[in-house]
């Protein structure tokens with residue numbers, strides 16, 4: 001399908017899900033709203049976090065420890081906003097499918113969507129067995145996002161940074177980093193370049209790794225291993241990796257994901273030992289999966305770990321360590337729900 005081009009005027013952006021990652025994005029974009037190629041910036045949030053932002057503004061703690069308060073335009077009702085040029089989702093993977101209709105209604109006909117999400121994204125194609133492609137069932141059950149929004153409107157977006165929400169209204173930007181934007185081979189990248197430039201204008205460091213599946217599976221290698229192991233042990237990676245057996249288990253998952261990536265024609269340039277050493281450098285930081293577990297919220301088990309296993313299965317790549325880690329986490333989730 002040919003997409004209508006982005007309009008030749010500043011682009012209005014809505015950040016849908018202003019939690020840890022979305023909160024950092026909302027803060028930085030709101031600061032820059034109305035400058036350069038950036039039009040109005042709005043935010044979708046909910047509950048006590050929304051109340052706090054509406055009452056006191058979004059409070060941002062930056063990696064250098066400095067604090068600032070930013071007045072954001074925030075609502076829990078996307079239908080109250082005008083149709084957007086760009087929607088950035090920063091929801092958990094499992095929180096996106098239930099929002100499919102509201103997301104689609106929020107997007108102008110020419111709009112692009114940037115799903116900043118860990119795991120196999122809902123727009124990522126795998127063979128459907130009939131000569132076409134479809135999304136991965138574990139991340140988009142029944143293909144609702146694939147049908148309602150369409151994979152061609154999505155620009156691949158990966159956050160290489162760390163953030164958390166210590167209390168409602170307060171976003172802690174814990175580990176400074178960057179966003180990687182891109183599309184798979186053969187797709188038009190003109191809109192990627194424009195949105196990358198817009199985000200750079202708002203102060204973001206942007207990479208555009210080509211082919212994009214290299215960036216995607218490089219991040220998956222970290223998430224499938226570090227996030228899963230930290231949630232199983234309920235311990236930060238910094239401490240986990242001091243134990244040789246845990247380090248070996250984490251490395252084994254990384255190697256399995258590397259093999260799945262290779263079957264997807266993706267190259268993970270980062271050596272496993274180097275990635276493990278990097279993870280050991282932030283002993284205080286808890287992965288987003290461990291943050292969820294500690295807050296008693298559902299973990300992104302299906303969109304991250306189970307989806308990777310599913311891609312491995314579709315390509316005939318065994319991943320027994322990741323498979324076991326996934327099943328352990330499902331069991332943890334079930335035990336908490338009962």
Ligand SMILES: NC(=O)C1=CN([C@@H]2O[C@H](COP(=O)(O)OP(=O)(O)OC[C@H]3O[C@@H](n4cnc5c(N)ncnc54)[C@H](OP(=O)(O)O)[C@@H]3O)[C@@H](O)[C@H]2O)C=CC1
Nearest residue numbers: 017019020021045046090091092093117118159162163288
């Ligand atoms: N945190 C991190 O350091 C990193 C996270 N990521 C990835 O980024 C993505 C986002 O994660 P993260 O920012 O940690 O998640 P958060 O849970 O902090 O943020 C998601 C936000 O969206 C809100 N939300 C969910 N559904 C709705 C809805 N229907 N309407 C309005 N608001 C809604 C949530 O509210 P509520 O709390 O009520 O559910 C929450 O505030 C995930 O895929 C994660 O794996 C990637 C890199 C690092």
Ligand SMILES: CC(C)(CO)C(=O)C(=O)O
Nearest residue numbers: 161222223226227287288
């Ligand atoms: C830890 C990190 C930065 C990489 O695995 C991450 O993406 C997360 O916490 O979700």
